[in-house]
Amino acid sequence: MSEIPSDLKYSKSHEWTQDEGGVITIGITDHAQELLGDIVFVELPEVGAEVGTEDECGVIESVKAASDLYAPLAGEIVAVNEELVDAPEQINEAPYEAWIFKLKPSNPAEMDELLDAAAYTEVVESE
Amino acid sequence: MPFIPHTEAETRSMLDAIGVDQIATLFEEIPTSLCANAPQQPEQGLSEMEISQLMRSRANADDGVTCFAGGGAYQHHIPAAVWELTTRGEFYSAYTPYQAEASQGTLQLLYEYQSMMSSLMGMDLSNASLYDGASALAEAVLMAVRANRKSKSKRILIPKTVHPNYRKVVHTLVRHQGIELVELEYDAKNGTINPDSLKISDEDPGYAALVIPLPSYFGTLEDVHTLTDWAHSHGMLVIGSVNPIAMASLTPPGEWGKEGADIACGEGQPLGIPLASGGPYFGFLCCRKALVRQLPGRLIGRTRDLDDKEGFTLTLQAREQHIRRSKATSNICTNQGLMVTAATIFMSLMGTTGLEQMASGSYSNSHKLVERLSTIDGVALAFSSPYFHEAVITLSTPVAELLQILATQKIVGGIDLSNDYPELGNALLVCATELRSDDEIEQFATALEQILC
Amino acid sequence: MLIFEHSQSGRINSAQRTAALQPLQEIPKAMLRKQRAQLPEISELQGVRHYTQLSQKNFSIDTHFYPLGSCTMKYNPRGANTLSMQSGFLNRHPAADAELGQGVMTSLYDLQEILCEVTGMEATSLTPAAGAQGEFAGVAMIRAYHDAQGDTARSEILVPDAAHGTNPASAVMCGYKVKEIPTNSDGDVDLETLRQVVGPQTAGIMLTNPSTLGVFEREIEEIAALLHQAGGLLYYDGANLNAILGKTRPGDMGFDVIHINVHKTFSTPHGGGGPGAGPVVANKRLAPYLPIPMVGVKEHEGTSHYHWLTEAERPESIGRLSAWSGNVGVLLRAYIYAKMLGTTGMERVADYSVLNANYLMKQLQKKGFTLAIPERRATHEFIVTLKSEAKELGVSAMDFAKRLLDYGHHAPTTYFPLLVPECLLIEPTETEDKATLDAFVEAMVAIRQESKENPEQVKEAPLTLPVRRLDDVRAARELDLNWYNQ
Structure with missing residues (x-):
């Protein structure tokens, strides 16, 4: 069973989110990186881009698969983790440390619609 | 039954094993309403002897022709070993190297190809081939639009000195993706783009890329350095569409301007592939390293096996249709592997010196040809600028009829430009590669003299 | 060893000299190459030996059983190669006057006619260079047809979830959105969903029939009616035409346009990944939109003269797909093969490819392997799922595939279609004999036994090939695509 920290919130598309004082940090879950296998490339969103809820905003590639990265909530991309360009394996090694992008939500209330750890555990188990 | 090994007894025992009494039962899931009527004229197959008689007579009917046409397809010398090796069954009858361990021959060869082609183009890397020079240009255009994130423009500048059929193919292949091709005129005197005529106003939404041919379709040489720097200074990527034999001697895309072209593509046919009525050829596509994830088609990487031994494998497959499906960089699956096999062996056996000799021989024969033809009344060189291994000449009579008369003497006299470039008048694109002898050039000139006089 | 490692500076293969090296006098200096290209400097023998040895590291149809599902790896007749490589065919310039190429043009025209006949269609264009380009052409023709009707609101192409990845990719290149249609458990398209989304x-809609699951789509007439009633058109992906050659025709099923992979059904070589050819064949409705050029015929003084049909004669065409006229050399091989079969031989192709597949399927089932769709007849291919082996023995379909290489069989297609877990898509083709099929069954049984007794051996397979399992992750993370850049 993969790790699902209780202090984070999750999307059904397997992103984790952490509210850091109005800016949301986003990565992919342990479960998602396990499914993908060895990650070889991350296409990061563009800083400054406006994204809608569940918009595709990047791509994560492993050797045999490619998975779109979705914005769990609408807002403006304010930072991306450039380290992942040269070291995408960080996502495999520590999925909850290797954040991918930070977003300033246009509607912070959307945070409430994300899943808590228990609800996300159910999503993972039902797959 | 050609190529089917089953004896009656074997067929019977296989049917018994399946538990049916006849082969027809195996097709029982096809609705009877769909079962094909017997063909109106059932035709027995031909034996190899019979088909050989038919195809020998057809090939002989087409044989014995002397070719002075280029225009994207060139008759060059091909070492005998190239096709002897290429048609070995192990290359000829293998498939795409999905099982890397069982395909190291093809994979290593493709890696060698990528390396040689990158070096010839002066670029960082090459893919393992596309269909032909025209579709390679279309893929380069699509790639540039994806890659040029800064520009956000989906407009491409494409000069009229690019092969007319390439421009048509690019149009067919990219038109449904909202990409606009904007054509650039050429200078009537020089037959090249005039860099001074290029102006972009501040209101102009800009372009994602500029295509630069070298040599141009007319055989002339574009001012690639100035054009490249101009395009880069306006936020465009630069796509070179080039002839690989010419690149042995002329400045390759990687050396253009201050920074070099971003993408190089072209027709691989001159590298050991016979004319064969237009195909199969292969397209090549090279780029700088930063664009690798936008590159379509197969890519071969060198890696290590479990014992730390060197090996080769398909890599970055997540760009491709079998994984990315509707989001792939291209729909290409099968490429032109066997043609690349020939080209790789060709480049190895010729070496850099061999390619330079071929370029030099084609240059000097084309100049001999044009100089000789220019002595004929009613023949003139269309453009005053230098040309590489083909040139446009203008004639005092319509070209189509002239080519037909030459054809009766088994001479392909060149390519008629009057449909694609009516403004040039009776214009003919002629070429003489290193293969054309002085006698053949003289025969062509004499025939032309007789027609024009 | 790489060819570059045989290279010695200053070695020239002078047997291949073509001309004296002279300065290109009129070329401005700025236009000349600054740094010489780096190509290998080797002797002819070094080159011949190197590439002969490389070839020997390949599995191929000529050397091994190659049951790669969906790829139709059957014998490529040597006669077709020899006859297509005659100088009259090889030395013809594509822009040469048609009168200088009546031999090749006659053959291409005949092939157009043969392909119309076997598919039940109206007209053929031979120009697409491969299956994917044929798909693009077919969908672009559908688009051209709707546009010509002024019907520009149609924005979606339907594709079954089991389809080959080129289908959705081709539809997108034509500017369409792709809607996936689920497949039901017995392998047919889910009609209920289809009714809702049309x-x-x-x-x-783009369909392969038989489907990539190796079964015949039984509801095809209803699907065709459903689409046509809604004003949509049907595209047939000819990847699996081998199974129905001479038995039933896409035109009769209601398809409007089809592409044929001649490198599958018409036995032209796969060449390590091409060149193929993907002619498109259309019914009356879509024929005007076929890509150019096509071969036409005129009668003059009692003889037939063949010529190219281009924009002037085909104004509604979707246009050109290649600089010239497609992969003519491949098409000649297909023509020769078709003539050697005759119409009677074509039906035998379907008969024996289906017999071989059903026999192999049955033998594997008898040995305890699980079929993906056990209640259906196989067509020319079928799917085994190793889900229970993976669960119980810890060996995957990939492990089986790699171990099969040690047994001298090329692996079947693995992990496609994506719907079936741990799957092997197996296509024996009609040109394999019974003994070869039996040997394959024995190998599968032996590998399963090894998986019980010595699973590590299977997981580390192959053990006897030129290399062992390769590090794909390293290949992707530490990209090494060019020897000169190392």
């Missing part, structure tokens, strides 16, 4: 936004 509508005025539907441009068409």
Whole structure:
């Protein structure tokens, strides 16, 4: 069973989110990186881009698969983790440390619609 | 039954094993309403002897022709070993190297190809081939639009000195993706783009890329350095569409301007592939390293096996249709592997010196040809600028009829430009590669003299 | 060893000299190459030996059983190669006057006619260079047809979830959105869903029949009616035509346009990944939109003269797909093969490819392997799922595939279609004999036994090939695509 920290919130598309004082940090879950296998490339969103809820905003590639990265909530991309360009394996090694992008939500209330750890555990188990 | 090994007894025992009494039962899931009527004229197959008689007579009917046409397809010398090796069954009858361990021959060869082609183009890397020079240009255009994130423009500048059929193919292949091709005129005197005529106003939404041919379709040489720097200074990527034999001697895309072209593509046919009525050829596509994830088609990487031994494998497959499906960089699956096999062996056996000799021989024969033809009344060189291994000449009579008369003497006299470039008048694109002898050039000139006089 | 490692500076293969090296006098200096290209400097023998040895590291049809599902790896007749490589065919310039190429043009025209006949269609264009380009052409023709009707609201192409990845990719290149249609458990398209999603936004559907699951789509007539009633058109992906050659025709099933992979059904070589050819064949409705050029015929003084049909004669065409006229050399091989079969031989192709597949399927089932769709007849291919082996023995379909290489069989297609877990898509083709099929069954049984007794051996396979399992992750993370850049 993969790790699902209780202090984070999750999307059904397997992103984790952490509210850091109005800016949301986003990565992919342990479960998602396990499914993908060895990650070889991350296409990061563009800083400054406006994204809608569940918009595709990047791509994560492993050797045999490619998975779109979705914005769990609408807002403006304010930072991306450039380290992942040269070291995408960080996502495999520590999925909850290797954040991918930070977003300033246009509607912070959307945070409430994300899943808590228990609800996300159910999503993972039902797959 | 050609190529089917089953004896009656074997067929019977296989049917018994399946538990049916006849082969027809195996097709029982096809609705009877769909079962094909017997063909109106059932035709027995031909034996190899019979088909050989038919195809020998057809090939002989087409044989014995002397070719002075280029225009994207060139008759060059091909070492005998190239096709002897290429048609070995192990290359000829293998498939795409999905099982890397069982395909190291093809994979290593493709890696060698990528390396040689990158070096010839002066670029960082090459893919393992596309269909032909025209579709390679279309893929380069699509790639540039994806890659040029800064520009956000989906407009491409494409000069009229690019092969007319390439421009048509690019149009067919990219038109449904909202990409606009904007054509650039050429200078009537020089037959090249005039860099001074290029102006972009501040209101102009800009372009994602500029295509630069070298040599141009007319055989002339574009001012690639100035054009490249101009395009880069306006936020465009630069796509070179080039002839690989010419690149042995002329400045390759990687050396253009201050920074070099971003993408190089072209027709691989001159590298050991016979004319064969237009195909199969292969397209090549090279780029700088930063664009690798936008590159379509197969890519071969060198890696290590479990014992730390060197090996080769398909890599970055997540760009491709079998994984990315509707989001792939291209729909290409099968490429032109066997043609690349020939080209790789060709480049190895010729070496850099061999390619330079071929370029030099084609240059000097084309100049001999044009100089000789220019002595004929009613023949003139269309453009005053230098040309590489083909040139446009203008004639005092319509070209189509002239080519037909030459054809009766088994001479392909060149390519008629009057449909694609009516403004040039009776214009003919002629070429003489290193293969054309002085006698053949003289025969062509004499025939032309007789027609024009 | 790489060819570059045989290279010695200053070694020239002078047997291949073509001309004296002279300065290109009129070329401005700025236009000349600054740094010489780096190509290998080797002797002819070094080159011949190197590439002969490389070839020997390949599995191929000529050397091994190659049951790669969906690829139709059957014998490529040597006669077709020899006859296509005659100088009259090889030395013809594509822009040469048609009168200088009546031999090749006659053959291409005949092939157009043969392909119309076997598919039940109206007209053929031979120009697409491969299956994917044929798909693009077919969908672009559907689009051209709707556009010509002024029907521009159609924005969607339907594609079954089991389809080959080129289908959705081709539809997107034509500017369409792709809607996936689920497949039901017995392998047919889910008709209920289809009824719900077909509508005025539907441009068409892309189907392979038999499907990539190796079964015949039994509801095809109803699907065709459903689409046509809604104003949509049907595109047939000819990847699996081998199974029905001479038995039933896409035109009779209601398809409007089809591409044929001649490198599958018409036995032209796969060449390590091409060149193929993907002619498109259309019914009356779509024929005007076929890509150019096509071969036409005129009668003059009692003889037939063949010539190219281009924009002037085919104004509604979707246009050109290649600089010239497609992969003519490949098409000649297909023509020779078709003539050697005759119409009677074509039906035998379907008969024996289906017999071989059903026999192999049955033998594997008898040995305890699980079939993906056990209640259906196989067509020319079928799917084994190793889900229970993976669960109980810890060996995957990939492990089986790699171990099969040690047993001298090329692996079947693995992990496609994506719907079936741990799957092997197996296509023996009609040109294999019974003994070869039996040997394959024995190998599968032996590998399963090894998986019980010595699973590590299977997981580390192959053990006897030129290399062992390769590090794909390293290949992707530490990209090494060019020897000169190391």
